Amino acid sequence: MSAQGPVIVRQLRRHARHSADKLDGGHQEFTFRVAFFGLLIGCLLCFTNLYFGLQTGWISMMSLQSALIGYLLSKFFPTPMSPQENVVLQTIAVATGTMPLAAGFVGILPALGLLDEERDGVPPLHLSWLGAVGWSCAVAFFGVFLSPPIRKQVIIQEQLAFPSGTATAQLISVLHRIPPPDTVVRQRHGYRELETEEPQSIPTAELVAEHVGAVDVEEPEVVVQEGWGALIWSFGASGAMTLAAYFFPVVFSIPLFGNYLASEWLWTFTPSLSYIGQGIIMGFPTTLSMNLGMLVGWAILSPVAKHAGWAPGPVGDMTTGARGWILWVSLAIMCSDSLVSLVPVVAEIAHKKLWRGAIKLGDIDAEPTEQEEKEVETADRLVPTRWVIWGLAGSIVGGTLLVWLVFGNEGIKPWATLIGFVMGGLLSVLGVRALGETDLNPVSGLGKISQLFFAWIQPGNIVANIIAGGVAEAGAQQAGDLMQDLKTGHLIHASPRAQFFGQLIGSCLSIIVTTTAYTLYNRAYEIPGPSFPAPTAYVWLGLARLLRDGELPNKSGEFMLAFAVLFGAVAAFKAYAQRRGLRHVKWIPSGVAFAIGFLNTPSFSLARLIGGIVEHVYYTRVGRERGGIRLIIIASGFVLGEGVVSIVALVLRTWGIGVASCWGCGHDMCGGCPA
Template sequence: MSRTHDEINNYQDWRLIPWNLKPHIIQITPRAIIAGLFIGTIILISNFQFGLQTGWVSMMSLPSALLSFAIFKNLQPFLNLEFTDVENVFIQSIAVATGTGPLAYGFVGVIPAIEIFLQKDETGLNSTIKFSLIDLIIWSTGLAFFGIFFAIPLRNQVVVREKLPFPSGSATATLISVLNNSKIYNHHDENKIKIDDNDNGSQLLIGQSNDESNESTNLIESQDLKNFKLSKSYNDNIKSLIKTFTISSIYTILSYFFPILRNIPLFGSNLSENYLWNLQPSPAYIGQGIIMGLPTVSYMLFGCLLGWGILAPLAKFMEWAPGPIDDWKTGGQGWILWISLSVMVSDSIVSFIVVTIQSILKLYYYQKNNYQIVDDNDDTKISNNDDLNQIPQDQLIGMKIVIIGLISSSILCIITMIYLFGIEIIPIYSLIVAIIIALFLSILGVRALGETDLNPVSGIGKLSQLLFAFIIPKNHPGSVLVNLVAGAIAEAGAQQAGDLMQDLKTGHLLGASPKAQFIAQIIGTIWSIFLSSIMYKIYNLVYEIPNKIFRIPTAIIWIDCSRLVTGIGLPPMAFEFSIIFGIIFAIISILKNIYKNDEKFGKYLIWLPSGVAVGVGIYNTPSFTIARFLGGIIAYIWIKKIGIEGKTSMIVFSSGLVLGEGLFSIVNMILTSLNIPHF
């Protein structure tokens, strides 16, 4: 170690240090941990706000990288140790691990489904379930770690050997390298990302988001990121972030005192009162629409028109759903939710199957043509793999730690679930099977994320629920509860594994230490366990959830999916319509996945709607979707007018809108708890 550090000290500028020595640069520092937890806390609060409202949760990789650089750029004159790109990676890794807690631990879906919608006879306990703060911490702890240990052994295969693109992770690495004026590791392969004066810019995805559906976000190009090198460009973007953050914050506070700002009856009082057609001009929703891009929000608008403009009024007129339109049980909203669920599940599962088959075929072809096992003096070696051992061994996580961690975290998951629900309700064998299924599905989810930038955690959770319908007898007491727990385990594993693998891709391109990133993930996860649990209790203490603001639609989807696969009946005609639309969007999903790279037909696929986006448009009320559509229109016009150079500024602009409203929701929460009157 001392020899290595002596080698590093020989370089006057850390940017000149070779890639294979960069993992030894100091990355784990108190300042980095504090900064990462601070940024991650902001993201977590924001994700809670929008997760409970619409199910939309974002990893916020790009804003995390930008904010951490901005903090230390201003502090640099006062620092004894210069801020580096690998320390930037470490901070971003902590922030992402912290910020995605609301989704990973089920606080925007499974937990409210269990607490609020699960009936007494569905628990097996003949009583409803309410979690204390300690219970929530125990629940989160049980789900928090096995996904991390799942991911570590996959690094060599998917990041080093196959060099899967992981577009969002690669783009984040590109941004960090440009901000810090450093270099990205050149793999000498087709997936490399190299920034030089002749680079025209390869398209990358920035800032992956999760709708419990993981709809991707806007395209941004590395040529645009190059422009970040210019001081003026950087300063302009920071000013833009501050301005949009301020505007969004002001709107958030004003919307508390003037609730009309949340539901403007733009289409008249009749459509507003009877069919919930309103406009909520939320800067955050507009920002989310900018990030998602025009195609995705157009699919959501199509789903909105289909669900709230056609199907819900039809169900009310035909008296299939005679109750108030916003009633989950007897109204149109509850009726069209089954259509939404059918569309999303069929699209997710078909996409998942197609991507899995394609990944297996690619893996087989890759192994067959690139990795031949050769026998050299009775020692088995892998040929044609010059990158595998370039990271120093002391900067990798050894298999001993992986095995111990995997076994320990799995046992911890089993113990916590039995403690919370009892062995009579949650049999040990069901938890073991759930973890094995989660392991398998996490591997496939990581590969899907690496190739498509979509980690299908929603589809993975639903697929696990479907599988458990065959594992747990329908007459088992608490079969619905067991189904929900199994889905939560699968979703948590896939989310955690995907987060870490994407961060490992970012770190690999810049020469960060995998061990340091693993530690960052553990630190962020532990902090997120406690903070997520506390925030959930605070929201439920201050607000009566669900309400008009926090409709928790994904919780409804979780409980309805569990009831569906365990044999609970549907409303009149919902089954027939669900089958029809499920088949239609399964066919569309097959076409979009098989022909997406086809030169002849691929360009026309954009006109076929994404089932997941359509489903989101159906289950969210129109006010959410319309605002996002406006954001998509702004993004389209922005790029048309400004061109390629405006993409980074557009993402930064929208990030300020999202973070401002998300963070200042805390102020509204305080005002609510103090019973400050509205105007």
């Protein structure tokens, strides 16, 4: 590096600090009001994600929605909220709201509760409240301390797109009337300038438009005036429908094609506004992939497996029924899609030597490295390297100790947990890279990689297999979610250190909130059960049993192989199309979404398809420039309405207040009604 290097770096940092001061007026970014409202929104998201995660296995970061709701709430502040404060607020909300998936409450813990002593050699494991808190603490902070060094590589050095984070930054810039962030990706694919080569990925502007529309034509006053109204009525409508479904369960279990297909083949319809809202947020291409999977799984493979005698039990039985049979095909699709999607990422990492500009472990004020030359934040706004080192060491050692205290030597050996954390760190890099390129974090496939590895180093131990997969998935999930927020902060000139503090306090509170909510749900409902089937729990347990026993349901292996090859080819073509920037790439089916259509009964997928169609028709007719974010506000209200009011239903169930009428539930598919 030339002698002028440090001088140039200091000038860039002073310029960045000056720009940030102009944007936020020199205000503090991590403030009490930001922390309070970020935690408040995050707690609502936490309950919402736990509710929907246990129902369908799907959760959402809701970063864009958190920023929007935070902006609306800021109108009650005595002084305006700065754009940087909004970034920190939504960072706290995301860290709080995504813990149900990061700590395995929608998959890992229900899977441990499904263990069978006769078949698995160990009785079901139901953690106490304190045990669940210990497990959550073990995995809640590893990804947080992992995110600062990964940020330096993928956001500062390579400037990956992170479409959701970029979309959130665009929205915040519009709401707060600041210049739009510079989203031009100058360093991609080997750190070459894009001006000198053909684009190899979808332009960021297109990806942003797919998320939030052309928000630059909306005035903030319009957002506030119309936003509150749209949010309140959509929240109220969804909440009212949720309460109606609690007292009259048939509202959410309509026998769309008659009682016979509903009771025997599980074909019902759930006209939930929240699922429609999820479909709007997910978009038409994703919901279309999900419903294609639903049709193949439930209208073709399920009847074939039943009538051929491959799945002789009741259709809904996860062991001998068609639902359990198509689960294996779903697992093959998810693994194939995720692993093939990671191949380009792994190849690029190997070629460019990801950590060749390794982080210095010494004084942070030392002469900048080549990687740090691109860093425009001052040292007082960055997370010091020593914090990262001590934090990673503490989270790994402390996490290993906590897992040992919760599960004991018979559950998983401490050395195996330690290896799980190491694998989690390596897999997190892959997941974050894939997320930055494609906006998809393949955590399901990454967790399965860990399960495969642990089936080799600790064979026959189902509990260890599931726990190790959960540790790896937690790191990848959390690091990926936080990286989207750090991308938003980078574009809006928010302090990475303030975001880091927000991530820590959000994770801390979410441990208590998520554990308490899960404990209450476990007491009031059977999990997995009719109301909360927890479909991903069967995926975790099914793969662990397969790796131990090597036994598959009759004829399922052939279908698994065929669908794995098919969707491996589809994933490869989609990855190629994305890197070449081909048109209509979004219409290539998503293997993960297709597989989710197998996991969930048709009722969930159909409602989401309605939302996807609404999103497509609305923006096609109105246009993204005129459509803006109104539809997103309504969809957010739909999702939050059912998630929050479900807390009321949980309290009613805990107090022994049951349904008012089971009229229309002759198909025995209504949650809450006696079979």
